Amino acid sequence: MATQHSRSAARLMMAPAVVLLLGWMLVPLSMTLWFSFRKFLPLRGGDQGFVGFDNYVRFISSSSFWPAVQTTLVIVLGVLIITIVFGVLLAMLLDQPIWGQGIVRILIIAPFFVMPTVSALVWKNIFMDPVNGLLAHLWRAFGADPVVWLTDVPVYSIVMILSWQWLPFATLILLTAIQSLDGEQLEASEMDGAGFLSRFIYIILPHLSRAITIVILIQTIFLLSIFAEIFVTTGGAFGTRTLTYLIFQRVLESQNVGLGSAGGVYAIILANIVAIFLMRIVGKNLDA
Amino acid sequence: MARAVTKQRKTLNTLVAWAVGLLIFFPILWTILTSFKTEAQAINDPPLFLFFDWTLENYGVVQERSDYMRFLWNSIILAGGSTLLGILVAVPAAWSMAFVPSKRTKDILLWMLSTKMLPAVGVLYPIYLLFIELGLLDSRVGLTIVLMLINLPIIVWMLYTYFREIPGEILEAARMDGASLREEILYVLTPMAIPGIASTILLNFILAWNEAFWTLNLTAAKAAPLTAFIASYSSPEGLFYAKLSAASTMAIAPILILGWFSQKQLVRGLTFGAVK
Amino acid sequence: MHPKKSLLTATALALVTGGAAFAETITIATVNNGDMIRMQGYTDQFTEATGIEVEWVTLEENVLRQRVTTDITTKGGQFDIMTIGMYETPIWGANGWLVPLDDLSAEYDVDDILPALRSGLSHDGTLYAAPFYGESSMVMYRTDLMEKAGLEMPTAPTWQFIREAAAAMDDPANDINGVCLRGKAGWGEGGAFITVTANSFGARWFDEDWNAQFDQPEWKAALDFYVSLMNDYGPDGYATNGFNENLSLFQQGKCGMWIDATVAASFVTNPNDSTVADHVGFALAPNSEGVEKRSNWLWAWALGIPAGTQKEAAAKQFIEWATSKDYIELVAANEGWANVPPGARTSLYETPEYAEVPFAQMTLDSINAADPTDPTVKPVPYIGIQFVAIPEFAGIATEVSQEFSAAYAGQQSVDEALAKAQDITNEAMEAAGYR
Numbered sequence A: 001m002a003t004q005h006s007r008s009a010a011r012l013m014m015a016p017a018v019v020l021l022l023g024w025m026l027v028p029l030s031m032t033l034w035f036s037f038r039k040f041l042p043l044r045g046g047d048q049g050f051v052g053f054d055n056y057v058r059f060i061s062s063s064s065f066w067p068a069v070q071t072t073l074v075i076v077l078g079v080l081i082i083t084i085v086f087g088v089l090l091a092m093l094l095d096q097p098i099w100g101q102g103i104v105r106i107l108i109i110a111p112f113f114v115m116p117t118v119s120a121l122v123w124k125n126i127f128m129d130p131v132n133g134l135l136a137h138l139w140r141a142f143g144a145d146p147v148v149w150l151t152d153v154p155v156y157s158i159v160m161i162l163s164w165q166w167l168p169f170a171t172l173i174l175l176t177a178i179q180s181l182d183g184e185q186l187e188a189s190e191m192d193g194a195g196f197l198s199r200f201i202y203i204i205l206p207h208l209s210r211a212i213t214i215v216i217l218i219q220t221i222f223l224l225s226i227f228a229e230i231f232v233t234t235g236g237a238f239g240t241r242t243l244t245y246l247i248f249q250r251v252l253e254s255q256n257v258g259l260g261s262a263g264g265v266y267a268i269i270l271a272n273i274v275a276i277f278l279m280r281i282v283g284k285n286l287d288a
Numbered sequence B: 001m002a003r004a005v006t007k008q009r010k011t012l013n014t015l016v017a018w019a020v021g022l023l024i025f026f027p028i029l030w031t032i033l034t035s036f037k038t039e040a041q042a043i044n045d046p047p048l049f050l051f052f053d054w055t056l057e058n059y060g061v062v063q064e065r066s067d068y069m070r071f072l073w074n075s076i077i078l079a080g081g082s083t084l085l086g087i088l089v090a091v092p093a094a095w096s097m098a099f100v101p102s103k104r105t106k107d108i109l110l111w112m113l114s115t116k117m118l119p120a121v122g123v124l125y126p127i128y129l130l131f132i133e134l135g136l137l138d139s140r141v142g143l144t145i146v147l148m149l150i151n152l153p154i155i156v157w158m159l160y161t162y163f164r165e166i167p168g169e170i171l172e173a174a175r176m177d178g179a180s181l182r183e184e185i186l187y188v189l190t191p192m193a194i195p196g197i198a199s200t201i202l203l204n205f206i207l208a209w210n211e212a213f214w215t216l217n218l219t220a221a222k223a224a225p226l227t228a229f230i231a232s233y234s235s236p237e238g239l240f241y242a243k244l245s246a247a248s249t250m251a252i253a254p255i256l257i258l259g260w261f262s263q264k265q266l267v268r269g270l271t272f273g274a275v276k
Numbered sequence C: 001m002h003p004k005k006s007l008l009t010a011t012a013l014a015l016v017t018g019g020a021a022f023a024e025t026i027t028i029a030t031v032n033n034g035d036m037i038r039m040q041g042y043t044d045q046f047t048e049a050t051g052i053e054v055e056w057v058t059l060e061e062n063v064l065r066q067r068v069t070t071d072i073t074t075k076g077g078q079f080d081i082m083t084i085g086m087y088e089t090p091i092w093g094a095n096g097w098l099v100p101l102d103d104l105s106a107e108y109d110v111d112d113i114l115p116a117l118r119s120g121l122s123h124d125g126t127l128y129a130a131p132f133y134g135e136s137s138m139v140m141y142r143t144d145l146m147e148k149a150g151l152e153m154p155t156a157p158t159w160q161f162i163r164e165a166a167a168a169m170d171d172p173a174n175d176i177n178g179v180c181l182r183g184k185a186g187w188g189e190g191g192a193f194i195t196v197t198a199n200s201f202g203a204r205w206f207d208e209d210w211n212a213q214f215d216q217p218e219w220k221a222a223l224d225f226y227v228s229l230m231n232d233y234g235p236d237g238y239a240t241n242g243f244n245e246n247l248s249l250f251q252q253g254k255c256g257m258w259i260d261a262t263v264a265a266s267f268v269t270n271p272n273d274s275t276v277a278d279h280v281g282f283a284l285a286p287n288s289e290g291v292e293k294r295s296n297w298l299w300a301w302a303l304g305i306p307a308g309t310q311k312e313a314a315a316k317q318f319i320e321w322a323t324s325k326d327y328i329e330l331v332a333a334n335e336g337w338a339n340v341p342p343g344a345r346t347s348l349y350e351t352p353e354y355a356e357v358p359f360a361q362m363t364l365d366s367i368n369a370a371d372p373t374d375p376t377v378k379p380v381p382y383i384g385i386q387f388v389a390i391p392e393f394a395g396i397a398t399e400v401s402q403e404f405s406a407a408y409a410g411q412q413s414v415d416e417a418l419a420k421a422q423d424i425t426n427e428a429m430e431a432a433g434y435r
Helices: A004-036 A054-063 A065-095 A100-111 A116-127 A135-143 A154-179 A185-192 A195-223 A229-234 A243-253 A255-285 B005-034 B055-064 B069-100 B106-119 B120-136 B141-163 B170-176 B181-210 B226-230 B242-262 B265-271 C001-019 C035-050 C061-073 C088-095 C115-120 C143-148 C159-169 C189-200 C218-234 C244-253 C264-268 C314-323 C323-336 C346-348 C360-369 C395-410 C414-433
Strands: A039-040 A044-048 C023-029 C050-060 C080-083 C128-135 C137-142 C177-180 C253-262 C280-284 C301-306
Touching: A004 A039, A004 A255, A004 B069, A004 B106, A004 B120, A004 B141, A004 C159, A004 C414, A039 A255, A044 C314, A054 A065, A054 A255, A065 A100, A065 A154, A065 A195, A065 A243, A065 B005, A100 A154, A100 B005, A100 B055, A100 B181, A100 B265, A116 A135, A116 A154, A116 A229, A116 B005, A116 B226, A116 B242, A135 C314, A154 A195, A154 A229, A154 B005, A185 A195, A185 B170, A185 C050, A195 A255, A195 B106, A195 C143, A243 A255, A243 B120, A243 C061, A243 C395, A255 B120, B055 B242, B055 C035, B055 C360, B069 B106, B069 B141, B069 B181, B069 B242, B106 B141, B120 C061, B141 B181, B170 B181, B181 B242, B181 B265, B181 C218, B242 C414, C001 C177, C023 C035, C023 C314, C035 C050, C035 C128, C035 C314, C035 C323, C050 C061, C050 C314, C061 C080, C061 C088, C080 C088, C080 C314, C088 C301, C115 C128, C115 C360, C128 C314, C128 C360, C137 C143, C137 C264, C137 C360, C143 C159, C143 C280, C159 C177, C159 C218, C159 C253, C177 C218, C177 C244, C189 C218, C189 C395, C218 C414, C244 C253, C244 C264, C264 C280, C280 C360, C301 C314, C314 C323, C323 C346, C346 C360, C395 C414
Parallel strands: C023 C050, C023 C080, C177 C253
Antiparallel strands: A039 A044, C080 C301, C128 C301, C137 C253, C137 C280
């Protein structure tokens, strides 16, 4: 249906968004690339010239690099698994007829609105504090020794906080998807004597695959760049340093912009590998 | 797929669902409750649930220390401004992608989304230097633009999925009737897309409201929103749970209320139109 | 002094500097410590007297550092006054990023600033930031628990005595920990504490050729002692406790002893906030038996003016007001002498009313005992007690203290932590071109 005229009009209309994003990507990206090849120490006289690939070599050979990549992946995967598993279960529960469904939905969606900084502060202090935290009170009430969340199980604590923030998102998307499932098909399979498990595996799960893909895509984008949750709770100690956090330490704490920029380039590469991988699945699933 | 079930089954489901709902909501509820306690009550063992002397003292202290309204106003302007600006840029783009798709449309969309994966902290220095150059530091204009750019990929993506649901025949019919491109967008497309646009606005308002890296690092006094407000309440001296709770409640209340009132649209928005 | 009188003084001050004629607004970045928040409350008086409006940007310490450092290194010009410490001031001053405070008025009496602070906030003899308050570290202990344990705290205890006392006061059944100390990662938190502890065991960060010294026995002795002391008698989760966490524990009566900043003395003896206000005693920070250096640091929160600000005159006026003798008297008149910003001026310690404050003398003695040019037993190539005054230190020490915190939390052994610290430090010093 598209005429030559509408094609050029379409390009014109797409132009502002594309140009803006291109600028937003290219300007900082080229500056990052530029800095990454220079010895740039703001506290030591600033830009001190070209150093070739020194920063790249130094960043990747530092003992903190691979653990940081690993932590990043553990956190992202951990949150994805928890939110999707519990999201599916919750969605199936909420899909059943219950009294006060609207209110329950409101309760469940609430954490999504909470600022990451606030959520991290509240969890760290009011809940996870080993002396005055609510969880410590609870543990003691049962005569148990309080868990020191942020040092005993630091990565899991952060995964828990993040899962709390993102579970509402996953649940809501999955709930919407499940509600569109054809009831008759389910009933028919039920009459055929299919048990709950086989119904779940052969009918519900395939139906949800598209929604699950969306959850994975969007959450990964946001989880790769989490910062406040780590900054507030552990400050990167106890093996909770993600790649983003490592770059933050290089740029702001060590004031080594060149080294941090090289880290930034690595992070961009990693993000793009993940992105391409994700886009493949998502692209396929979205077309269907 | 809701089906008729027995009453016992429904009661059981209701109980479980409420229990889970309350459990998930509990941290927020507890924060709100704590904000009405004194500092000593806030750490009382055993914890005090409802029966304590409710006090507004913490809110008074927080308000006296930091002028809440100023931060709130900045948050509203930044989140609102960046969302509207984003919509203005994104609607035409999403329209053309949805109705005049080319071979590269999908690539462009995916590329847009991938720009969101760049680690913000890596480009803090470049952006900061750029902002100095342009005189945009601590200005609402500068921050509005940054927030708009951060969320633009999501806005375009969401609108695109909504627009794609609109059958192309309607547009063709309008065109047959001699509607210009502008009229087509304004009178045919937009009304049909209103629900989608509404949920897009909502979701992006929330995302912009909660953005804490750029809003903290590119502002000082004039343009600082609620994310900066809360940054002065983490770990002050002495007992601070009650004050922290009051400040937290003040920071999240507006968006929480907005979110609750509009959760239906939001649910739709969150699904990116990809889930029907 | 009556607030009204201080108002008059401020007016006089304004007339002297001649900035009262037109309304200006200065932006001040500050840390969310109690004394600074109190100062914000009195800002109105400054504005009334001078016509200069003040906008506050109050941030938590870590966020503040990140924010002001970005701004000063890029010459962003977002702030007219920055709250900085003894670590930043000489480095920034040397780079020419701060306005020299060499023309302060006669009434301000710059010679009244405690010499240790003044030299720490100067570069090449020029003052670059005026101290709002100064601190060292000392032992704060519960006199009632000490008595119950049948012990007496010497004025100058050793670490060995601290351990003995901690064992005697530790009472898990009643929620009392023998001793509370900082373990939180971060160069200004646990990093500072373990560095001064190491000093008092005779350890040092670098030898004269800038080689890291974490492979030396003194460091191992210090860290081993700290870890075993805290594991035996410290609170749960001490690896995440910083100044604020410990303050809150001590105020709730959950610590027998607490070794930390001298400014905490006014908080733990304030009956409004502290449940143990009447039972707090003070002693010098400990040393290890046979080591002459004690584990007390020296720090000041100070106000500096970034070079290039358009409002230098107004900013100077504010600094003169906020760090003046009059401001101290203003706070004393309204909140009592115990609550004035301590540790910055000699005259404060000559005030008879202040001499009655129980922690005044101990604070002064602790500050005077700290010598940034001679922090430990062996010679060092650097200046600084709980820090090394080089730009790279903040980054290095934060990472090192993260390794230490991981050892406190039991995630790795002391030996592993020290080995990693050694690598991190040498790696970074090499990158910076020291070695």
